[in-house]
Amino acid sequence: MFFYATVAVIAQAKNFLVPVVLAFLLSMVFAPVRRTLDRRGIPSGVSSFAIVLLLIAGFLSVATALAMPVSTWVENAPKIERQVQSKIRDASAWLNGLYEANERIHEVTQPKPESGDVQRVQVADQNVLTSMALLAPGVMTQFLFTFVLLLFLLASGDMFYEKLVHVMPTLKDKRRAVRIVYGIERQLSRYLMTITAINAGLGVSVGVAMWLLGMPSPVVFGVIAFVFNFVPYLGAIGGIFSAGAVALIAFDWFGWALIVAGVYFGLTAIEGQFVTPYFVGRKIRVNTVVVFLAVSFWAWLWSAVGMIVAVPLLVTFKTFCDHIDALHDLGDFLSERHAETDAPALENGEKVRHE
Incomplete structure:
Protein backbone atom coordinates (compact mmCIF):
# COMPACT_ATOMS: atom_id res chain seq x y z
CA MET A 1 0.00 0.00 0.00
CA PHE A 2 2.84 2.38 0.83
CA PHE A 3 4.52 1.66 -2.55
CA TYR A 4 1.30 2.25 -4.50
CA ALA A 5 0.61 5.46 -2.55
CA THR A 6 4.17 6.69 -3.19
CA VAL A 7 3.91 6.12 -6.94
CA ALA A 8 0.53 7.85 -7.01
CA VAL A 9 1.88 10.89 -5.14
CA ILE A 10 4.95 11.10 -7.39
CA ALA A 11 2.73 11.03 -10.47
CA GLN A 12 0.21 13.51 -9.06
CA ALA A 13 2.85 16.00 -7.85
CA LYS A 14 4.76 15.93 -11.14
CA ASN A 15 4.57 19.67 -11.75
CA PHE A 16 6.29 20.37 -8.44
CA LEU A 17 8.63 17.39 -8.13
CA VAL A 18 10.11 17.53 -11.64
CA PRO A 19 11.87 20.91 -11.24
CA VAL A 20 12.89 20.06 -7.67
CA VAL A 21 14.47 16.74 -8.69
CA LEU A 22 16.17 18.36 -11.68
CA ALA A 23 17.58 21.14 -9.51
CA PHE A 24 18.96 18.75 -6.89
CA LEU A 25 20.49 16.45 -9.51
CA LEU A 26 22.11 19.37 -11.32
CA SER A 27 23.39 20.81 -8.04
CA MET A 28 25.13 17.52 -7.23
CA VAL A 29 26.54 17.36 -10.76
CA PHE A 30 28.02 20.87 -10.67
CA ALA A 31 28.94 20.96 -6.98
CA PRO A 32 32.49 19.69 -7.71
CA VAL A 33 32.90 22.48 -10.29
CA ARG A 34 31.68 25.08 -7.81
CA ARG A 35 33.95 23.65 -5.11
CA THR A 36 36.96 23.82 -7.45
CA LEU A 37 36.22 27.47 -8.19
CA ASP A 38 35.88 28.13 -4.46
CA ARG A 39 39.41 26.83 -3.91
CA ARG A 40 40.61 29.27 -6.56
CA GLY A 41 39.18 32.19 -4.61
CA ILE A 42 35.96 32.73 -6.59
CA PRO A 43 32.95 33.32 -4.31
CA SER A 44 30.23 30.67 -4.36
CA GLY A 45 27.60 33.19 -5.43
CA VAL A 46 29.60 34.32 -8.45
CA SER A 47 30.51 30.80 -9.60
CA SER A 48 26.94 29.56 -9.05
CA PHE A 49 25.51 32.44 -11.06
CA ALA A 50 27.97 31.74 -13.89
CA ILE A 51 27.11 28.03 -13.95
CA VAL A 52 23.37 28.73 -14.08
CA LEU A 53 23.85 31.33 -16.83
CA LEU A 54 25.83 28.83 -18.91
CA LEU A 55 23.13 26.20 -18.43
CA ILE A 56 20.40 28.64 -19.45
CA ALA A 57 22.41 29.71 -22.50
CA GLY A 58 22.87 26.07 -23.52
CA PHE A 59 19.20 25.30 -23.06
CA LEU A 60 18.13 28.34 -25.09
CA SER A 61 20.62 27.50 -27.83
CA VAL A 62 19.23 23.98 -28.19
CA ALA A 63 15.64 25.22 -28.05
CA THR A 64 16.32 27.90 -30.67
CA ALA A 65 18.01 25.41 -33.00
CA LEU A 66 14.98 23.11 -32.81
CA ALA A 67 12.16 25.65 -32.61
CA MET A 68 11.79 26.83 -36.21
CA PRO A 69 12.26 23.50 -38.05
CA VAL A 70 10.12 21.56 -35.59
CA SER A 71 7.35 24.19 -35.67
CA THR A 72 7.38 24.05 -39.47
CA TRP A 73 7.11 20.26 -39.41
CA VAL A 74 4.28 20.40 -36.91
CA GLU A 75 2.42 23.08 -38.86
CA ASN A 76 2.71 21.05 -42.08
CA ALA A 77 1.91 17.74 -40.38
CA PRO A 78 -1.27 17.02 -42.43
CA LYS A 79 0.51 17.76 -45.70
CA ILE A 80 3.50 15.66 -44.63
CA GLU A 81 1.20 12.81 -43.67
CA ARG A 82 -0.41 12.85 -47.11
CA GLN A 83 3.00 12.85 -48.78
CA VAL A 84 4.16 9.91 -46.66
CA GLN A 85 1.00 7.96 -47.45
CA SER A 86 1.38 8.71 -51.14
CA LYS A 87 4.99 7.53 -51.25
CA ILE A 88 4.27 4.45 -49.22
CA ARG A 89 1.36 3.68 -51.52
CA ASP A 90 3.58 4.02 -54.58
CA ALA A 91 6.37 1.92 -53.06
CA SER A 92 4.18 -0.85 -51.66
CA ALA A 93 1.69 -2.14 -54.17
CA TRP A 94 0.08 -4.47 -51.68
CA LEU A 95 -1.08 -1.48 -49.62
CA ASN A 96 -3.25 -0.22 -52.48
CA GLY A 97 -6.02 -2.63 -51.62
CA LEU A 98 -5.93 -1.52 -48.01
CA TYR A 99 -6.22 2.15 -48.94
CA GLU A 100 -9.02 1.46 -51.41
CA ALA A 101 -10.93 -0.50 -48.78
CA ASN A 102 -10.45 2.33 -46.32
CA GLU A 103 -11.79 4.85 -48.84
CA ARG A 104 -14.81 2.68 -49.61
CA ILE A 105 -15.59 2.29 -45.93
CA HIS A 106 -15.28 6.05 -45.56
CA GLU A 107 -17.71 6.61 -48.45
CA VAL A 108 -20.21 4.13 -47.03
CA THR A 109 -20.14 5.59 -43.54
CA GLN A 110 -20.53 9.20 -44.71
CA PRO A 111 -24.13 10.50 -44.91
CA LYS A 112 -25.56 11.04 -48.37
CA PRO A 113 -26.19 14.61 -49.53
CA GLU A 114 -29.88 13.94 -50.10
CA SER A 115 -30.51 12.74 -46.57
CA GLY A 116 -31.53 16.09 -45.16
CA ASP A 117 -32.62 14.74 -41.79
CA VAL A 118 -29.13 13.67 -40.87
CA GLN A 119 -27.10 16.20 -38.99
CA ARG A 120 -23.39 16.31 -39.72
CA VAL A 121 -21.09 17.36 -36.95
CA GLN A 122 -17.71 18.71 -37.98
CA VAL A 123 -14.99 19.24 -35.41
CA ALA A 124 -12.72 22.13 -36.20
CA ASP A 125 -9.04 21.20 -36.30
CA GLN A 126 -7.08 22.71 -33.48
CA ASN A 127 -3.80 24.27 -34.45
CA VAL A 128 -0.99 22.22 -32.96
CA LEU A 129 1.15 25.32 -32.57
CA THR A 130 -1.64 26.92 -30.56
CA SER A 131 -1.66 23.94 -28.20
CA MET A 132 2.10 24.16 -27.83
CA ALA A 133 1.84 27.88 -27.15
CA LEU A 134 -0.68 27.22 -24.38
CA LEU A 135 1.68 24.69 -22.78
CA ALA A 136 4.75 26.90 -23.13
CA PRO A 137 4.11 29.16 -20.08
CA GLY A 138 3.84 26.19 -17.73
CA VAL A 139 6.97 24.58 -19.14
CA MET A 140 8.94 27.82 -18.95
CA THR A 141 7.76 28.36 -15.38
CA GLN A 142 9.06 24.93 -14.38
CA PHE A 143 12.43 25.56 -16.03
CA LEU A 144 12.68 28.97 -14.38
CA PHE A 145 11.89 27.42 -11.01
CA THR A 146 14.53 24.74 -11.67
CA PHE A 147 17.27 27.27 -12.43
CA VAL A 148 16.37 29.55 -9.51
CA LEU A 149 16.41 26.62 -7.08
CA LEU A 150 19.67 25.41 -8.61
CA LEU A 151 21.19 28.85 -8.06
CA PHE A 152 20.23 28.81 -4.38
CA LEU A 153 21.50 25.24 -3.92
CA LEU A 154 24.88 25.98 -5.50
CA ALA A 155 25.27 29.35 -3.77
CA SER A 156 24.60 27.78 -0.36
CA GLY A 157 27.84 25.84 -0.71
CA ASP A 158 28.13 22.72 1.44
CA MET A 159 25.52 23.88 3.94
CA PHE A 160 23.21 20.91 3.32
CA TYR A 161 26.10 18.48 3.73
CA GLU A 162 27.09 20.11 7.00
CA LYS A 163 23.49 19.89 8.24
CA LEU A 164 23.34 16.24 7.18
CA VAL A 165 26.52 15.41 9.08
CA HIS A 166 25.28 17.36 12.10
CA VAL A 167 22.02 15.39 12.44
CA MET A 168 23.69 11.98 12.19
CA PRO A 169 23.82 10.36 15.67
CA THR A 170 27.18 8.54 15.53
CA LEU A 171 30.58 9.16 14.00
CA LYS A 172 30.16 6.06 11.83
Whole structure:
Protein backbone atom coordinates (compact mmCIF):
# COMPACT_ATOMS: atom_id res chain seq x y z
CA MET A 1 0.00 0.00 0.00
CA PHE A 2 2.84 2.38 0.83
CA PHE A 3 4.52 1.66 -2.55
CA TYR A 4 1.30 2.25 -4.50
CA ALA A 5 0.61 5.46 -2.55
CA THR A 6 4.17 6.69 -3.19
CA VAL A 7 3.91 6.12 -6.94
CA ALA A 8 0.53 7.85 -7.01
CA VAL A 9 1.88 10.89 -5.14
CA ILE A 10 4.95 11.10 -7.39
CA ALA A 11 2.73 11.03 -10.47
CA GLN A 12 0.21 13.51 -9.06
CA ALA A 13 2.85 16.00 -7.85
CA LYS A 14 4.76 15.93 -11.14
CA ASN A 15 4.57 19.67 -11.75
CA PHE A 16 6.29 20.37 -8.44
CA LEU A 17 8.63 17.39 -8.13
CA VAL A 18 10.11 17.53 -11.64
CA PRO A 19 11.87 20.91 -11.24
CA VAL A 20 12.89 20.06 -7.67
CA VAL A 21 14.47 16.74 -8.69
CA LEU A 22 16.17 18.36 -11.68
CA ALA A 23 17.58 21.14 -9.51
CA PHE A 24 18.96 18.75 -6.89
CA LEU A 25 20.49 16.45 -9.51
CA LEU A 26 22.11 19.37 -11.32
CA SER A 27 23.39 20.81 -8.04
CA MET A 28 25.13 17.52 -7.23
CA VAL A 29 26.54 17.36 -10.76
CA PHE A 30 28.02 20.87 -10.67
CA ALA A 31 28.94 20.96 -6.98
CA PRO A 32 32.49 19.69 -7.71
CA VAL A 33 32.90 22.48 -10.29
CA ARG A 34 31.68 25.08 -7.81
CA ARG A 35 33.95 23.65 -5.11
CA THR A 36 36.96 23.82 -7.45
CA LEU A 37 36.22 27.47 -8.19
CA ASP A 38 35.88 28.13 -4.46
CA ARG A 39 39.41 26.83 -3.91
CA ARG A 40 40.61 29.27 -6.56
CA GLY A 41 39.18 32.19 -4.61
CA ILE A 42 35.96 32.73 -6.59
CA PRO A 43 32.95 33.32 -4.31
CA SER A 44 30.23 30.67 -4.36
CA GLY A 45 27.60 33.19 -5.43
CA VAL A 46 29.60 34.32 -8.45
CA SER A 47 30.51 30.80 -9.60
CA SER A 48 26.94 29.56 -9.05
CA PHE A 49 25.51 32.44 -11.06
CA ALA A 50 27.97 31.74 -13.89
CA ILE A 51 27.11 28.03 -13.95
CA VAL A 52 23.37 28.73 -14.08
CA LEU A 53 23.85 31.33 -16.83
CA LEU A 54 25.83 28.83 -18.91
CA LEU A 55 23.13 26.20 -18.43
CA ILE A 56 20.40 28.64 -19.45
CA ALA A 57 22.41 29.71 -22.50
CA GLY A 58 22.87 26.07 -23.52
CA PHE A 59 19.20 25.30 -23.06
CA LEU A 60 18.13 28.34 -25.09
CA SER A 61 20.62 27.50 -27.83
CA VAL A 62 19.23 23.98 -28.19
CA ALA A 63 15.64 25.22 -28.05
CA THR A 64 16.32 27.90 -30.67
CA ALA A 65 18.01 25.41 -33.00
CA LEU A 66 14.98 23.11 -32.81
CA ALA A 67 12.16 25.65 -32.61
CA MET A 68 11.79 26.83 -36.21
CA PRO A 69 12.26 23.50 -38.05
CA VAL A 70 10.12 21.56 -35.59
CA SER A 71 7.35 24.19 -35.67
CA THR A 72 7.38 24.05 -39.47
CA TRP A 73 7.11 20.26 -39.41
CA VAL A 74 4.28 20.40 -36.91
CA GLU A 75 2.42 23.08 -38.86
CA ASN A 76 2.71 21.05 -42.08
CA ALA A 77 1.91 17.74 -40.38
CA PRO A 78 -1.27 17.02 -42.43
CA LYS A 79 0.51 17.76 -45.70
CA ILE A 80 3.50 15.66 -44.63
CA GLU A 81 1.20 12.81 -43.67
CA ARG A 82 -0.41 12.85 -47.11
CA GLN A 83 3.00 12.85 -48.78
CA VAL A 84 4.16 9.91 -46.66
CA GLN A 85 1.00 7.96 -47.45
CA SER A 86 1.38 8.71 -51.14
CA LYS A 87 4.99 7.53 -51.25
CA ILE A 88 4.27 4.45 -49.22
CA ARG A 89 1.36 3.68 -51.52
CA ASP A 90 3.58 4.02 -54.58
CA ALA A 91 6.37 1.92 -53.06
CA SER A 92 4.18 -0.85 -51.66
CA ALA A 93 1.69 -2.14 -54.17
CA TRP A 94 0.08 -4.47 -51.68
CA LEU A 95 -1.08 -1.48 -49.62
CA ASN A 96 -3.25 -0.22 -52.48
CA GLY A 97 -6.02 -2.63 -51.62
CA LEU A 98 -5.93 -1.52 -48.01
CA TYR A 99 -6.22 2.15 -48.94
CA GLU A 100 -9.02 1.46 -51.41
CA ALA A 101 -10.93 -0.50 -48.78
CA ASN A 102 -10.45 2.33 -46.32
CA GLU A 103 -11.79 4.85 -48.84
CA ARG A 104 -14.81 2.68 -49.61
CA ILE A 105 -15.59 2.29 -45.93
CA HIS A 106 -15.28 6.05 -45.56
CA GLU A 107 -17.71 6.61 -48.45
CA VAL A 108 -20.21 4.13 -47.03
CA THR A 109 -20.14 5.59 -43.54
CA GLN A 110 -20.53 9.20 -44.71
CA PRO A 111 -24.13 10.50 -44.91
CA LYS A 112 -25.56 11.04 -48.37
CA PRO A 113 -26.19 14.61 -49.53
CA GLU A 114 -29.88 13.94 -50.10
CA SER A 115 -30.51 12.74 -46.57
CA GLY A 116 -31.53 16.09 -45.16
CA ASP A 117 -32.62 14.74 -41.79
CA VAL A 118 -29.13 13.67 -40.87
CA GLN A 119 -27.10 16.20 -38.99
CA ARG A 120 -23.39 16.31 -39.72
CA VAL A 121 -21.09 17.36 -36.95
CA GLN A 122 -17.71 18.71 -37.98
CA VAL A 123 -14.99 19.24 -35.41
CA ALA A 124 -12.72 22.13 -36.20
CA ASP A 125 -9.04 21.20 -36.30
CA GLN A 126 -7.08 22.71 -33.48
CA ASN A 127 -3.80 24.27 -34.45
CA VAL A 128 -0.99 22.22 -32.96
CA LEU A 129 1.15 25.32 -32.57
CA THR A 130 -1.64 26.92 -30.56
CA SER A 131 -1.66 23.94 -28.20
CA MET A 132 2.10 24.16 -27.83
CA ALA A 133 1.84 27.88 -27.15
CA LEU A 134 -0.68 27.22 -24.38
CA LEU A 135 1.68 24.69 -22.78
CA ALA A 136 4.75 26.90 -23.13
CA PRO A 137 4.11 29.16 -20.08
CA GLY A 138 3.84 26.19 -17.73
CA VAL A 139 6.97 24.58 -19.14
CA MET A 140 8.94 27.82 -18.95
CA THR A 141 7.76 28.36 -15.38
CA GLN A 142 9.06 24.93 -14.38
CA PHE A 143 12.43 25.56 -16.03
CA LEU A 144 12.68 28.97 -14.38
CA PHE A 145 11.89 27.42 -11.01
CA THR A 146 14.53 24.74 -11.67
CA PHE A 147 17.27 27.27 -12.43
CA VAL A 148 16.37 29.55 -9.51
CA LEU A 149 16.41 26.62 -7.08
CA LEU A 150 19.67 25.41 -8.61
CA LEU A 151 21.19 28.85 -8.06
CA PHE A 152 20.23 28.81 -4.38
CA LEU A 153 21.50 25.24 -3.92
CA LEU A 154 24.88 25.98 -5.50
CA ALA A 155 25.27 29.35 -3.77
CA SER A 156 24.60 27.78 -0.36
CA GLY A 157 27.84 25.84 -0.71
CA ASP A 158 28.13 22.72 1.44
CA MET A 159 25.52 23.88 3.94
CA PHE A 160 23.21 20.91 3.32
CA TYR A 161 26.10 18.48 3.73
CA GLU A 162 27.09 20.11 7.00
CA LYS A 163 23.49 19.89 8.24
CA LEU A 164 23.34 16.24 7.18
CA VAL A 165 26.52 15.41 9.08
CA HIS A 166 25.28 17.36 12.10
CA VAL A 167 22.02 15.39 12.44
CA MET A 168 23.69 11.98 12.19
CA PRO A 169 23.82 10.36 15.67
CA THR A 170 27.18 8.54 15.53
CA LEU A 171 30.58 9.16 14.00
CA LYS A 172 30.16 6.06 11.83
CA ASP A 173 26.90 7.40 10.43
CA LYS A 174 28.48 10.80 9.79
CA ARG A 175 31.31 9.22 7.80
CA ARG A 176 28.87 7.05 5.86
CA ALA A 177 26.70 10.06 5.01
CA VAL A 178 29.72 11.96 3.71
CA ARG A 179 30.81 8.96 1.61
CA ILE A 180 27.34 8.58 0.14
CA VAL A 181 26.98 12.25 -0.74
CA TYR A 182 30.38 12.60 -2.31
CA GLY A 183 29.98 9.24 -4.05
CA ILE A 184 26.74 10.41 -5.66
CA GLU A 185 28.39 13.67 -6.69
CA ARG A 186 31.33 11.86 -8.24
CA GLN A 187 29.20 9.32 -10.10
CA LEU A 188 26.70 11.86 -11.42
CA SER A 189 29.38 14.33 -12.47
CA ARG A 190 31.37 11.71 -14.33
CA TYR A 191 28.27 10.31 -15.96
CA LEU A 192 26.81 13.62 -17.11
CA MET A 193 30.09 15.15 -18.28
CA THR A 194 31.08 12.00 -20.14
CA ILE A 195 27.71 11.36 -21.71
CA THR A 196 27.43 15.02 -22.75
CA ALA A 197 30.78 14.84 -24.55
CA ILE A 198 29.78 11.56 -26.21
CA ASN A 199 26.41 12.96 -27.29
CA ALA A 200 28.11 16.06 -28.69
CA GLY A 201 30.38 13.84 -30.78
CA LEU A 202 27.40 11.82 -31.94
CA GLY A 203 25.53 15.00 -32.83
CA VAL A 204 28.42 16.25 -34.94
CA SER A 205 28.74 12.87 -36.66
CA VAL A 206 25.02 12.67 -37.41
CA GLY A 207 24.94 16.26 -38.66
CA VAL A 208 27.87 15.68 -41.02
CA ALA A 209 26.36 12.41 -42.25
CA MET A 210 22.99 14.05 -42.93
CA TRP A 211 24.76 16.87 -44.79
CA LEU A 212 26.67 14.40 -46.95
CA LEU A 213 23.43 12.57 -47.72
CA GLY A 214 21.76 15.80 -48.80
CA MET A 215 19.20 15.92 -45.99
CA PRO A 216 17.47 19.25 -45.28
CA SER A 217 18.51 21.03 -42.07
CA PRO A 218 21.39 18.69 -41.14
CA VAL A 219 22.21 20.84 -38.10
CA VAL A 220 18.77 20.07 -36.70
CA PHE A 221 19.41 16.34 -36.92
CA GLY A 222 22.71 16.84 -35.13
CA VAL A 223 20.91 18.66 -32.32
CA ILE A 224 18.21 15.97 -32.25
CA ALA A 225 20.86 13.27 -31.95
CA PHE A 226 22.57 15.20 -29.14
CA VAL A 227 19.34 15.72 -27.15
CA PHE A 228 17.65 12.38 -27.83
CA ASN A 229 20.72 10.37 -26.89
CA PHE A 230 20.36 11.45 -23.25
CA VAL A 231 17.47 8.95 -23.20
CA PRO A 232 18.92 5.42 -23.39
CA TYR A 233 17.55 3.17 -26.16
CA LEU A 234 14.31 5.08 -26.76
CA GLY A 235 16.12 8.25 -27.82
CA ALA A 236 18.03 6.47 -30.58
CA ILE A 237 14.82 4.87 -31.85
CA GLY A 238 13.09 8.25 -31.97
CA GLY A 239 16.00 9.80 -33.88
CA ILE A 240 16.07 6.96 -36.41
CA PHE A 241 12.36 7.28 -37.12
CA SER A 242 12.61 11.08 -37.38
CA ALA A 243 15.46 10.93 -39.88
CA GLY A 244 13.74 8.23 -41.92
CA ALA A 245 10.43 10.13 -42.00
CA VAL A 246 12.07 13.37 -43.20
CA ALA A 247 14.08 11.47 -45.82
CA LEU A 248 10.88 9.86 -47.05
CA ILE A 249 9.49 13.32 -47.77
CA ALA A 250 12.69 15.00 -48.96
CA PHE A 251 13.69 12.42 -51.59
CA ASP A 252 11.73 10.95 -54.47
CA TRP A 253 13.13 7.44 -54.14
CA PHE A 254 11.73 5.41 -51.27
CA GLY A 255 15.07 3.68 -50.68
CA TRP A 256 16.71 6.89 -49.48
CA ALA A 257 14.61 6.75 -46.33
CA LEU A 258 16.05 3.33 -45.52
CA ILE A 259 19.58 4.54 -46.28
CA VAL A 260 19.28 7.62 -44.05
CA ALA A 261 17.70 5.63 -41.23
CA GLY A 262 20.39 2.96 -41.65
CA VAL A 263 23.21 5.53 -41.42
CA TYR A 264 21.65 7.05 -38.31
CA PHE A 265 21.25 3.58 -36.81
CA GLY A 266 24.85 2.70 -37.64
CA LEU A 267 26.22 5.79 -35.89
CA THR A 268 24.08 5.24 -32.79
CA ALA A 269 25.03 1.55 -32.77
CA ILE A 270 28.74 2.41 -32.79
CA GLU A 271 28.17 4.90 -29.99
CA GLY A 272 26.03 2.54 -27.94
CA GLN A 273 28.06 -0.64 -28.40
CA PHE A 274 31.63 0.68 -28.32
CA VAL A 275 32.03 4.34 -27.31
CA THR A 276 29.67 4.63 -24.34
CA PRO A 277 30.54 1.23 -22.78
CA TYR A 278 34.25 2.08 -23.00
CA PHE A 279 34.04 5.54 -21.42
CA VAL A 280 30.98 5.18 -19.17
CA GLY A 281 30.62 1.47 -18.51
CA ARG A 282 33.82 1.25 -16.50
CA LYS A 283 32.60 3.96 -14.11
CA ILE A 284 28.87 3.21 -13.91
CA ARG A 285 28.19 -0.48 -14.07
CA VAL A 286 24.40 -0.83 -14.17
CA ASN A 287 22.36 -3.70 -15.53
CA THR A 288 21.08 -2.77 -18.99
CA VAL A 289 17.71 -4.43 -18.36
CA VAL A 290 17.30 -2.36 -15.19
CA VAL A 291 18.21 0.79 -17.14
CA PHE A 292 15.54 0.04 -19.74
CA LEU A 293 12.92 -0.65 -17.08
CA ALA A 294 13.88 2.53 -15.19
CA VAL A 295 13.58 4.64 -18.35
CA SER A 296 10.19 3.09 -19.14
CA PHE A 297 8.93 3.55 -15.58
CA TRP A 298 9.92 7.20 -15.28
CA ALA A 299 8.66 7.91 -18.79
CA TRP A 300 5.30 6.55 -17.67
CA LEU A 301 5.36 8.80 -14.61
CA TRP A 302 6.95 12.02 -15.91
CA SER A 303 6.96 11.60 -19.71
CA ALA A 304 10.00 13.13 -21.50
CA VAL A 305 11.65 14.60 -18.39
CA GLY A 306 11.29 11.25 -16.65
CA MET A 307 13.26 9.54 -19.41
CA ILE A 308 16.10 12.04 -18.96
CA VAL A 309 16.34 11.78 -15.17
CA ALA A 310 15.82 7.99 -15.06
CA VAL A 311 19.50 7.02 -15.30
CA PRO A 312 20.76 9.73 -12.85
CA LEU A 313 18.13 8.64 -10.33
CA LEU A 314 19.12 5.01 -10.84
CA VAL A 315 22.79 5.87 -10.32
CA THR A 316 21.89 7.78 -7.16
CA PHE A 317 19.88 4.88 -5.76
CA LYS A 318 22.61 2.38 -6.62
CA THR A 319 25.19 4.54 -4.83
CA PHE A 320 22.99 4.45 -1.72
CA CYS A 321 22.80 0.67 -1.99
CA ASP A 322 26.58 0.32 -2.35
CA HIS A 323 27.21 2.24 0.89
CA ILE A 324 24.46 0.74 3.05
CA ASP A 325 25.02 -2.82 4.20
CA ALA A 326 21.33 -3.71 4.35
CA LEU A 327 20.91 -2.69 0.67
CA HIS A 328 24.17 -4.14 -0.62
CA ASP A 329 22.49 -7.16 -2.21
CA LEU A 330 20.01 -4.92 -4.02
CA GLY A 331 22.88 -2.80 -5.32
CA ASP A 332 24.63 -5.93 -6.56
CA PHE A 333 21.42 -6.96 -8.33
CA LEU A 334 21.25 -3.57 -10.09
CA SER A 335 24.85 -3.90 -11.27
CA GLU A 336 25.91 -5.49 -14.52
CA ARG A 337 27.10 -9.07 -14.60
CA HIS A 338 30.52 -9.79 -13.10
CA ALA A 339 31.99 -12.72 -14.97
CA GLU A 340 34.47 -13.58 -12.26
CA THR A 341 31.80 -13.90 -9.55
CA ASP A 342 28.43 -14.49 -11.17
CA ALA A 343 29.49 -17.40 -13.38
CA PRO A 344 30.93 -19.54 -10.54
CA ALA A 345 27.87 -18.73 -8.43
CA LEU A 346 25.62 -19.89 -11.26
CA GLU A 347 27.62 -23.08 -11.67
CA ASN A 348 27.41 -23.78 -7.95
CA GLY A 349 23.68 -23.15 -8.03
CA GLU A 350 23.21 -25.57 -10.90
CA LYS A 351 25.35 -28.12 -9.07
CA VAL A 352 23.25 -27.79 -5.92
CA ARG A 353 20.03 -28.04 -7.92
CA HIS A 354 21.14 -31.25 -9.63
CA GLU A 355 22.25 -32.74 -6.34
